[in-house]
Amino acid sequence: MNKVIYALMLPLVVVSGLVFANRAIKNETAYQPASRPFSAAGKNAHRDDLKKWEASPDGIRYKKWEASPDGKKAHASADQIRAHIKDFSNMEGVVTALSHPSGSLGGFGMMIKINGDEYIVNFWPERSDQSFMMFNNEFQQLNSLKVNDKIVIRSHSAGYSGKSPHVILSGDYIARDNKVIFKREVRKGGC
Incomplete structure (x- = not known):
């Protein structure tokens, strides 16, 4: 009985080994890293x-805005918190408004003041396939915030x-008050 089982298992092992070896050979030939990460043609493009x-x-509109007092103020505000964004470290702020400034587009958000400068904070659902009910539950604790509440914020990006x-x-x-109100889960596995 054991010889029959071994006789059946041997071809299975050989075939699966060949399949994996063939797959590894295909992967090796498909992936050819460049000697330099960026070619001159890529930079020029x-x-x-x-x-x-x-x-x-x-682009023209953005360049005009960038040279305007509003653009210069925004860049100075970003420079002030750049190290906190890079390190994902705590920034202490005060809630100044529970909605975006008039005329701005975006999802759920608020205005906060950090070191004398005001910032817009946007909250977006992590996945686009979330239902509306899950979206509301995810941000339910944020609805408890009031104007003049002192908060600690961490952010991965600024724009x-x-x-x-x-x-x-x-x-x-x-x-x-040392209690986490909202924490976005970081995606696993890349983009």
Whole structure:
């Protein structure tokens, strides 16, 4: 009986070994890393794309905003918190409004003041396939915040709208009175 089992298992092991070996050979030939991460052609293509965008109406508008007092203020505010964003460290702030400034687009958010500068904080659902009920439950504790509440915020990213003097922070972590109110789970496995 054992000889029959061994006789049946041997071809199975040989075939599966060949399949995996063939797969490994295909993967090795498919992946050929470049000797340099960026080629000169890639850099030039990127520069060309950037120049095209800067010449577009959106690029011109952004450049004008960047040179305006609002743009300069936004860049100065971003510089002030750049180390906190990079290190994902605590920033102490005060809630100044429970909605975005008028005319701004975005999901659920609020305004906070950190070291004298106001920032927009945006909260987006982690996955687009979440139902509306799950979205509300995820942010339910944020609804308990009030104007003038002192909070601790951590953010992984900051950006500009191109029309406002306020930097836009992603709301990744919010705590009040040493109690976590909101914490976005970091995605596993890359993008």
